[in-house]
Amino acid sequence: MSQNGSKPPPISLEALKAGDKAQFALLVEQNSNQIYRLALRILGNEQDAEDVLQETFIKAFRHIQDFDGRSRLSTWLYRIATNEALMLLRKRKPDTLSVDDTTETDDGELTEPVQIVDWAQLPEDELLSSETLAYVDQAIEALPERLKITFILREVEGLSTLEAAEVLNISEAALKTRLSRARLQLRESLTEYFEGRFEGKVYGT
């Protein structure tokens, strides 16, 4: 998060709408890295991530007149990219749910914690081993599609609750519910991981 103080130059929406190429280049410069990262996270494949990246900016270029300026440009780009990524996923596995789909139990009961193992007491160096961090990535990857996307936007990309809700076109309350589910589910996977890994060791009480 430490970016030596220099703010990126502001982008003029009027100039973008007027077709100013330099402004568009600036928009690409300031956002392409995040968009690529998001797509890579969702799709888990570099070629697909690149396709989504290109398609996102092609669409942004084409549809800039439709952008109403109520959200941030970056939020709008995230939204285009998320939809593109989901479209690709659906092409790959036709049974993938849409992010707006409510057939999954959004309002149903939360899954109760199954695992009660107190791995929170583990020393920092064991907790933060590169193996563990790699497992965390895998566990995020394994979340159900829409929990995963919610989680990545909010927790990995650091969007605010409102911004993430705008990207997914859901209410802030629904966003919070999904985030809560994603976190509890990750907690379960991590508990399983630590339980297996440190079996036999004495945990703090």
Add this chain to the structure above:
Amino acid sequence: MAHNENCRQLLGSLSEYVDGTAEESICADIERHLADCNNCRVVVDTLRRTVYLVRSTRPEETVMPAEVRDRLYKVLNLEDYLNSGG
């Protein structure tokens, strides 16, 4: 494991609780419950650690490869701007 009704009711608020964004009355409920429910204490502690671990994976270190950036600028007809910034 106790399948306590209280535990279940508080579960949905734990995520906001560990963020410190839960409403005050809910925080009070949770803290009262945690005082005598060991299971939920463990869930809260490990949930907090889960959030901490995720934030330790430093995903911002993933950077788009230079060739990907080059191809993007080419597709968008922005080659003239390839060397500005970045």
